[in-house]
Amino acid sequence: MDTIEPKLLKGFRDYLPEQMIPRQRMIDTIARVFERFGFAPIHTPALEYAEVLLGKLGEDAENLFYRFTDHGGRDICLRYDLTVPLARVAAQYRHLRMPFKRYQIAPVWRAEKPGKGRFREFYQCDVDIVGTDSLLADAECIAVDHAVLTALGIPDAVIRINNRKVLAGLLDALELGGDGAANAQDILRTIDKLPSHGEKTVRALLAEKNGLAPDRIDRVFEFIRIEGEPEAMIEQAEPLIGGSQAGADGLDELRQVIEFARHMGVPALELDFTIARGLDYYTGTVFETFLPQLPDLGSVMSGGRYDHLISGFLGRDVPAVGISVGIDRLFSGMESLGLVEQAKTPTRVLVAPMGPETVDAALRAAHRLRSADIPTEVYLKEARLGKQLKHADQQGIGLVVILGTEEVAAETATVKEMESGDQTEVPLAQLADHVRARLG
C-alpha cells in the first residue's frame, strides 16, 4: 500500500503531551491573571483581508505574510500579529465600551526564515487597554506584568521602564534643527542597539549613520548613562532634557506611572533611559522584562503606549496601551530555571484491575474518582500488576488503585503510593477522600 510520509513543514512544530501540558498550564495561569485585572478574552479569525492586515506596511513586510487568493478571488492573509486585528475590532464595533480591556492568546504566522527559537507559527499573548490616555492604564499594564511573573513563580525578574517622550526630549535637547524629526526615529533605533551592540558600535553608528557631531554623541551618552533609583534619575535628567516640552512631559509621566505601579503592588521598577523598543508606533510609556539569571534570553514581556495604531481604520487617533507576553521565550526561561513542572499525562491515579472479573469494579472505582474531579485512568487492557505499575512509573502517575477479587468482595481498594511503595486498603466509600488527601 502506498503510504504518505508523516512530516511537518519546516518552521512548524507539534506539541506532544510532555511539551503541551506544562505549556497549557502556563497559558491558563497567565489568562487567569489577565482576568483578575478585568481583561476579557476575544477571538478574531486567523484569516483576514490582506488590505486589513497589511495596512500601510511596506513591500518588505509583505513578504513576511502568508498571503494568497481564496476560491472567491479575495486577497487574504494569515494574521501576522494580534495588534492589527485588535485595531480593526476597536474600529469596527462602535458599541464597544471604552476603555476596552481585552486579551487574546492565539497563534500567528510569519513566513520568516526559521531558526533557533524562531518559528513560522507561534503564539502571541497580548493584553491591551484601548480608549484611554490615563496613566493608570499604563501602570495597570505594568502591574499585570508583575502579577504574571508572581503567578508563574519567577523570582527576581526586573521590569525596566522608559518613556518615548523622554527620548524625544533628548533629541530636542540635541538641537538637531529642521531635519531633526525625520532623523529622530533613526537615532532611537540606534540607541536601542546599545544592550546588544555595546557603546563603541553605537557611538560609531550615531556618528556615521545618524550624522551626530562628537559633542552631541557625548550628550547622548551622558543622558543614557544616568543610573540609580528612578526618582534620582528623573532629577538628574531634568536639567538635560527638561527644557524640551516633550522631555518634561515624559519625565512627569514616568514619575506618575512608577508611583501608580507601586500602589498596584509593583515594588521595584527600574528606570532605564536606553530602552526605546524597536517598534516605531510607541508614543509614551515603554517597558521590558528581563530575568537577570538569564542575561542572553532577552525581554520576556514588553509593552507600552501607542496612540496612533487605530487611526489607519478610523482616521483619528485612539489612545491605547498594552503588553505582550513572549510565551515561548518565557517558557524556555522557566525551563532553564527549573521552574517548569514536567508531566507526561494529566492522570494522577491509575486504576489497575486484577483480571477480567474485577474490571467492572475498576470502572466503578474510576467513576468515583473522576466524579471527585481527580484525573484517573483505567489500564485499558488485561495485564499483570507489574506491567501496570511500570506504566504508572513511566508516566509519572503517583498513585495506583489496585482491585483484586479480595478487594472487590470486601468493597475496598488497595491504594499504592508509587514513590514510597506504601499500600493501604481503603473502603470504596472513602476512596476519593483518601486519594485526594494522598495527592495533597
Added chain:
Amino acid sequence: MDTIEPKLLKGFRDYLPEQMIPRQRMIDTIARVFERFGFAPIHTPALEYAEVLLGKLGEDAENLFYRFTDHGGRDICLRYDLTVPLARVAAQYRHLRMPFKRYQIAPVWRAEKPGKGRFREFYQCDVDIVGTDSLLADAECIAVDHAVLTALGIPDAVIRINNRKVLAGLLDALELGGDGAANAQDILRTIDKLPSHGEKTVRALLAEKNGLAPDRIDRVFEFIRIEGEPEAMIEQAEPLIGGSQAGADGLDELRQVIEFARHMGVPALELDFTIARGLDYYTGTVFETFLPQLPDLGSVMSGGRYDHLISGFLGRDVPAVGISVGIDRLFSGMESLGLVEQAKTPTRVLVAPMGPETVDAALRAAHRLRSADIPTEVYLKEARLGKQLKHADQQGIGLVVILGTEEVAAETATVKEMESGDQTEVPLAQLADHVRARLG
C-alpha cells in the same frame, strides 16, 4: 487621511467579550473533563503539507480546503479537521506510548459556502484513544460524553449508540450476494437519512437508488424499527442478523460497551439501530448525542471506532476510537435552554475612587483584591460616583468598592452591592474576605 475599512471575510467571525467569556468557560469545563479521564492536550500546526492533509481524498474534497503555495514553493493547506493531524502524529512519533489518549481543541478551516450556523473557521474539540481495540476505550468515550453533559449542567440529554458491524450484519442478512459489499456503504448512507427524511423517502431511496426489492426493504425496516431497552433490542435483533458473523460480533460488542459504560457512570444509553453516522471510516461502535428539548438541533457530540484512518501513513491499521464535541452547536443549544451564564466582563468588583486624592488608595485596594484572585477593575478616569455605578450596572459588575477621603482616613472601604443597594463599611484588612463572602 485614507482609511482602511474594518471588515471581516464572509464566513468568518469575531467573538467579542460577551460571546467569548461564556464560550471560553464552556471550553475550559470540557477540557477539564477530558483531563479527568487522563486525556492529554496536544497542539498541531494550522498549516501542513497538502499531501498530508488531503491524503486519499477525491477532487471534490480538495475544493473544501484552503490550499496555496508558500514562498518556498510548497503545496500547503490549512487543516480541515483535527483527525488527520492526529493520524499523522500517531504515525510520526514512534515513541508515543499506546494507547495514546489525546485531546485537541482548535480551529479548522473549510472553504465551504457559508450559511446559517456554517462558518469557514470553526472550532473542533476532539478526544481520541489510539492504539487499542479494547471495548473499554469505546465505553470510556461514551463516559466522557456523559461527563461533559453533566459538567455543563445539561439535563436529560440522550446518547444513542449503535455498531457498524450490526449494520454490516443486516446487509449480510439481506443476502445481497456478490455486489453487496460495494453497495453496503450506500445502503447505510440511505438508512442514515431516516431521522431527517422520514420512512417514506428512505423506502423510495432504498428501492430506486440502492435497488432493494420490496421484501428486503421490509426486512430493513423490521430491523431498524426494533425499540425498547438495549438488552431486549439485542435479543430481538439476534434472530434477524445473528446468523452473520459481523452481526453477531456487533451485537456482542454493543452488549459489552453498554455494560462497561454503565459501570463508568452512564446510567441510560439508548440503543438505536438506525444510527450509521455519515462518515465511511467508522468500523465498530458509533454514537450520537441529542438534546430532546431541541429536536431540530441535531447531534451535539458524536463519535465511534475507526480502525483504518492511520493506515494511510503507516501502511497498517491502528485501532482508534474517539469523540467530537460540536462546540458551536452545543453552545447554541445551551443558549436556547437558558443554560449559558451571560457575562460582559470577567470583572466581579469595581473599585471607585472619589476624586484624585483617593486614587492611590483605590489602587492599593484593587491590589488587595487581585492578590486574593478576585477579578477587579479600577475606574480608569476621574468620574462622579453616579457615573461609576452606572458603569458597574451596565457591565453586570455586582460589587463596587467606594473609596472616599473619609474611608481613606479611617483605613476602610465602603462595599456597595449593586442589586440590593446595601452598603457596608469594611476595614481594608478584611476587604478581600468580605468581598469573597459577598460574591459567594
